Amino acid sequence: MMNARPLPSYLVQRYHGWRATTHAENKAWYRRLAEEGQRPRAMIISCCDSRIHVTSIFGADEGEFFIHRNIAGLVPPYAPDGDHHGTSAAVEYAVTVLKVANLLVVGHSNCGGVRGCHDMCAGLAPQLEEKTSFIGRWMDLLRPSYERQAGIADESERLRAMEKEAVLVSIENLMTFPFVQAAVEAESLTLHGLWNDIGEGVVECYDPETGRFMPV
Amino acid sequence: MMNARPLPSYLVQRYHGWRATTHAENKAWYRRLAEEGQRPRAMIISCCDSRIHVTSIFGADEGEFFIHRNIAGLVPPYAPDGDHHGTSAAVEYAVTVLKVANLLVVGHSNCGGVRGCHDMCAGLAPQLEEKTSFIGRWMDLLRPSYERQAGIADESERLRAMEKEAVLVSIENLMTFPFVQAAVEAESLTLHGLWNDIGEGVVECYDPETGRFMPV
Amino acid sequence: MMNARPLPSYLVQRYHGWRATTHAENKAWYRRLAEEGQRPRAMIISCCDSRIHVTSIFGADEGEFFIHRNIAGLVPPYAPDGDHHGTSAAVEYAVTVLKVANLLVVGHSNCGGVRGCHDMCAGLAPQLEEKTSFIGRWMDLLRPSYERQAGIADESERLRAMEKEAVLVSIENLMTFPFVQAAVEAESLTLHGLWNDIGEGVVECYDPETGRFMPV
Amino acid sequence: MMNARPLPSYLVQRYHGWRATTHAENKAWYRRLAEEGQRPRAMIISCCDSRIHVTSIFGADEGEFFIHRNIAGLVPPYAPDGDHHGTSAAVEYAVTVLKVANLLVVGHSNCGGVRGCHDMCAGLAPQLEEKTSFIGRWMDLLRPSYERQAGIADESERLRAMEKEAVLVSIENLMTFPFVQAAVEAESLTLHGLWNDIGEGVVECYDPETGRFMPV
Incomplete structure (x- = not known):
C-alpha cells in the first residue's frame, strides 16, 4: 500500500x-x-458540498446525528438487487438498527450536482451522458425533475426549482423502502424536507399544507 | 407529498x-x-456514525472539505456499469471537477458496519446474508478482510484490525478508478488512510514505511 | 478553586x-x-430526570413557576430539627415568601428513583441499604409504599403504582407542614398530584372524587 | 387524600x-x-427561581440534562449520617448511576435565598435564625461567605459577591463527596461554576486561571 x-x-x-x-x-x-x-435522535442526508455544514447549522454535538452525505443528497428508490447500495444501506441502518426518530433530507442552493443534471438533460454536458460517468448516472435519479421544471424560463429559478424538487423526489423514494414506510406509519419516524440558501444562510422547510418550501 | x-x-x-x-x-x-x-482542498470519506465529527477534529470551516459519508466510510471498486453509484460519483466529482489535492479515508473504533460484517461472516447475523439486506450487501465489500483477520484470537483486536484494513481496502479500490490513478501519478492528488479511536480521541495515520497505522 | x-x-x-x-x-x-x-403563580416539585420537562409541558415562561427538582420529586415530612432540608426550604420559600397559588407534585413513568426503592425493598439492591447511600436514604421516604403495593403481581404495574403513590405520599407530607396546612385551609393554596407517562406524553391528575389518577 | x-x-x-x-x-x-x-451528558444544579431557565439558555432537549433545583442552587458538604439528603442523593445518582460528564452549578443575580442569608447574618431577619426556619437553616450553608464579603461597602456588590461565592462553595462541597472527587480525578467528570445575570441575560463562568467569573 x-x-x-x-x-x-x-x-x-x-x-x-x-x-x-x-x-x-x-x-x-x-x-x-x-x-x-451511539443513540442519535435524527438521520440527516445532505450533499457532500464543502459549503454545507448541517452540524454547524443545527449545533450538532457528537452523538446526535447520523449523517449520510452524497452528491446532491439524493436517495435512490428501493432496489434490493444484491448490489452495493451505499445510500440504501445507510437508511436501513439508521431506521432499522438505530431507530432514529427524525429523517431530514437537506438540499441547497448552487448545487453542482443539480447543475450537472440540468446541463446533461439540456444537452450541454454530453460527457455526463456517457455510461462511464458516475456523476451522470447518479444524477439520472433527478432526470424526471428536469422535464417537469423545463417550463421555467429563468435558468436560476429553474435550477432552484430542481434543487427543491430533488428533496421531494428523495422523500418519495424513501417511502418506497418497506421499513421506512412501516416506521412512518407506526409514527416512530418523521420525514422532513429542507433546502438551504448558502449565501443568505436561510433554511426553508417543505410545508405539506401549502405544498411549498417556507423559511423556518 | x-x-x-x-x-x-x-x-x-x-x-x-x-x-x-x-x-x-x-x-x-x-x-x-x-x-x-466551492474550492475545497481535500475530500474526506468517513462513516455516517454520529460520534465521528471530522469537521470538528480538523477544524473544518465552510468551504474546506468535500465530505462523503457512508456506512463504514467504504469505497467500492471501479464498476462503470451504468447503475447509480453514489460513492463513485462523489469521488469522480471531487477528483475530476473540484480537483481536490488530498483525499482522506477515515475509519474509526466501535464501527457498527464493520461489526456487522464480522458477525455476518462469522455466521452470527444470518439476516445480513439476505439479498434484501442493504447493510449486508454494502459490507460485502469488506468480506475478504474478515478472512484475512480471522486468525486473531481476541475479538476486539480482530474488529480493530478489520476497521483499519477497511481503510486500506478503500484506498486500494480508489486506485482502480482511472481518474484517481492518473491524478495520483501526476502528483496532483495524495491519498491518506486514517483511523480514529472515538473514546481516546486519537487519530492514527497509515504509514507506508512501516505498513502500520501510527498516532499522528 | x-x-x-x-x-x-x-x-x-x-x-x-x-x-x-x-x-x-x-x-x-x-x-x-x-x-x-419574581411573582410565580405556582410551585412545581418534580424529578431531576432529564426526560421530564415540566416547563415544556406547561409552556412555562420565565417568571411563572418556582421549580424544585429532586430524585423522584419527593417531599419529606415536616422535621424542624435544625439540619439542612433543601426540599422543605424550597416549600417554605414558595408558600410563605412567594405565596404561590398552586403547588403541583409531578411524578413520572420509568422513574429510576422509584425503581431503586423497589429493588432495595425487594432485597435486590443491598448497596442502597448502606447508611452511606444517599439515594437509598432518600428513597426511604417511599418505603411504606413498597409494602402497600407488594401485592401487585406484575412488576411494571407495581412500579407504576409506586410512582403514583409517591405523589400522594408527598402531598400527605406537605400537609404536615403547618404553613402549608394553614394556606390550604385559608384557600390561598391548592395542591395537585400529577403523573406523567414519558413515552406517551400523557399527564394524569389525581382525582379526589374517584381516588384515582385520570388523564387530564 | x-x-x-x-x-x-x-x-x-x-x-x-x-x-x-x-x-x-x-x-x-x-x-x-x-x-x-435517559443518558444525560450533564447535571445542572440551579436555583428554584422562576426566572432562571437553564433549559432555555442551553437549548436543552428532553434527555440531555439531569437537573436538580433547590434554593440558591447550593450543595451541602458530604454528610453520610443516614438522614434524607435530597441534594446529595441527586448528585450521587448523576455521578455514580448516570455517569454524567459535566456538572454545572449555576447561580444568579437577585437571588432571594442569598439575600435571605445576607439579611439573616446582618441581623435584619431574626425570624430566619429560628430553628424552625428551613430557609434559614438551608442558607446556613452560605454563612461563612457573608463574613468573607462583609468588607464590601456597597450592598448590591456585596450580594453579587455572595451569589458568586455560593457557586464556589458548592463546588468545594462537591469535592468532599468521595465519588465526585474520584470521578474528577479519573477525568470522567468536569465541574463548572456559572452565574447568570437575569436582567441582562449574561452568563459568566468561573475562570480558574484568573480566579474570577468572566462572561462566556
Missing part, C-alpha cells in the same frame, strides 16, 4: 489543536459514547 | 441560534462561497 | 444562540423580572 | 397545546427515551 501518504501538516496541526481543546474538555463524554454506543 | 413534516422545534431553535451567531459573523464569506463556488 | 473548568463549547454555542434569539426578543421582560422580582 | 385538587384550567389548556405540537412532533423520540432510559 505505497499509495497512502502521511497526513498533510496543516491537518496535523488542527488535529493537535482539537486534542488540546475540544477533546480535552469532553474526554469523559467521548469515552461514554465509545463504550455505550 | 403529505409525508414531509415541519421541522422539529429543537432544530428550529438551534438554527435560529446559528443564524444569529455563526452565520451573522461570517455572512460575507458565505456570500462569496455562494457566488464563486 | 482549581477544580472548576471553562464551559464546554457545545454549551457556549447554545448560550450565544439563546442570547441572540430568545433573550434578544424578551429583553424588556427579563429586565422587569430582575428589577421587580 | 381530599387535599389534592383537579389541575387548574390554565395548565390544562397549555398541556393540551403541548400534546398537539411539541409532543406530537417528537412522539417517536419520547417513546425511545421511555424504553431505553
